[in-house]
Amino acid sequence: MRAVVYESAGHFAVTTVPTPRPARGEVLLRVEIAGMCGTDLHIHDGGFFSAYPLTPGHEIVGRVEELGDGVAGLDVGQRVAADNTVLCGHCSYCRRDQPLFCRNFRSLGVNAAGGFAELVVVRAEKCFDAGDLDLMTAVVTEPLACVVHGMDVLDLRPGADVVVFGAGPTGLLLAQALLHGGAARVTVAGPTAFKLELARSFGVDCTVLVDRSAPAESIELVRAVAPDGFDVAVDATGAPELIERCPSLVRDGGTVLVYGMAGESDRTAFSPYEIFRRELTVKGSFAQTHCFDRALAELRSGRIRADGIVTHTFGLEEFGAALDAVRSDRSCLKAAIVPGTSS
Ligand SMILES: [Zn+2]
Ligand SMILES: [Zn+2]
Structure with a gap:
């Protein structure tokens, strides 16, 4: 599959990589849209807690492509918003119900493979149904969860x-x-x-x-x-x-x-x-855990509106242009990568 891959800070290529496979409890998503934000500029520069090599993209909406063993409650073809956070569950903070401070905090698109790719693997319990939302609304689920x-x-x-x-x-x-x-x-x-x-x-x-x-x-x-x-x-x-x-x-x-x-x-x-x-x-206030369901509820009711927020979309191959837009195009409010398109 095609994916954006950073070998090190500041050095990326859009390249062909092995197609990931979902392990037990995981699902493979075909990325429909992945939002970009200022965090992606920090990651480009090696900041935040980014780890390389890295495929960035932490605001992920996709369709379920394949279910790993033991996954129930999700259907192939279903549109979901993916919570990008991965918590270890056994560190001192996880054990005292402060998972945001997890000592082994992983974040898809920051220190694990993210959504600026055709496909991405996500834990099943991190997938939230977004079938009733249009893509330009669903793509703000992660920032709204924060x-x-x-x-x-x-x-x-x-x-x-x-x-x-x-x-x-x-x-x-x-x-x-x-x-x-x-x-x-x-x-x-x-x-x-x-x-x-x-x-x-x-x-x-x-x-x-x-x-x-x-x-x-x-x-x-x-x-x-x-x-x-x-x-x-x-x-x-x-x-x-x-x-x-x-x-x-x-x-x-x-x-x-x-x-x-x-x-x-x-x-x-x-x-x-x-x-x-x-x-x-x-x-x-840093990021989020466990807030996707409430973010989706607010989008679903229309209480919080997203219309007009995504101003620029780019194909996967245009990742560099998307970064430039986020960095310096004053007409850009939010950019997103739509892997299925080429413009
Ligand atoms: Zn973001
Ligand atoms: Zn933990």
């Missing part, structure tokens, strides 16, 4: 005034989850007008067009929306210069949620006195 986990972590108080930095796919999904999860008002700040327009079409109350190259000025534009402070400031950009300023935007007793992925070596300065005196809370 958002569901973020909402669990945030534990939002009803009536909260919330600002989200970042109007990328994640920011737009998170803003909707906040909106329907009890926030009284949601403001989204981002540097791209069409993405903010989409945010408004999804019901977001207020948007602020900011200039990425001027973080200090951007913060002041956002502060003007809530001069007395937001209850919650969420960073969905991973930009340290924004995260650093988030405490100044929340009310006393407020919460900063670090949702976007910063670089591993990035550092920001917080005032411990301010965190103490103002009783601020800083929370982190």
Whole structure:
């Protein structure tokens, strides 16, 4: 089969590799669509916890091609969204029901073979029926599952005034989850007008067009929306210069949620006195486990919308162009690889 293969960071080829076979308890999926996100750029550069050689692609939707021994409840031909996380089940964190911190955490497309390929092998229990969803909706299941986990972590108080930095796919999904999860008002700040327009079409109350190259000025534009402070400031950009300023935007007793992925070596300065005196809370939210079913329920009901999020699709052979689009095409909100096409 054809697959994207990285031999090392920064060095990939679209090449022919042996067709994988499902072992006991596994299924082989024919990939229909695999979403790309900023994480794939980090992986390209050797960041996150990527391990090579690697076929990336962690946002996987496919049709069941073949069932391994002992698999029940799935049918050949069925469309599923695949939870890319693999948990060991026996480390100290798994045994205390904190599987996200699994010492042997594996993630298809990060440190195990992922979905930028014609076929991918997935554990059967990680396959969630998505037969009733169109591909452009189903493909946001993984990022939305991460958002569901973020909402669990945030534990939002009803009536909260919330600002989200970042109007990328994640920011737009998170803003909707906040909106329907009890926030009284949601403001989204981002540097791209069409993405903010989409945010408004999804019901977001207020948007602020900011200039990425001027973080200090951007913060002041956002502060003007809530001069007395937001209850919650969420960073969905991973930009340290924004995260650093988030405490100044929340009310006393407020919460900063670090949702976007910063670089591993990035550092920001917080005032411990301010965190103490103002009783601020800083929370982190990383990936997800066990959130696919709720993400699919939100997509199925239409409560959370995905229309317009995927703006660019590419064939498998065009993986390089897809990376370029994610990296630098301002008209690209979300790109996806559709292995069955060539354009
Ligand atoms: Zn992703
Ligand atoms: Zn574990």
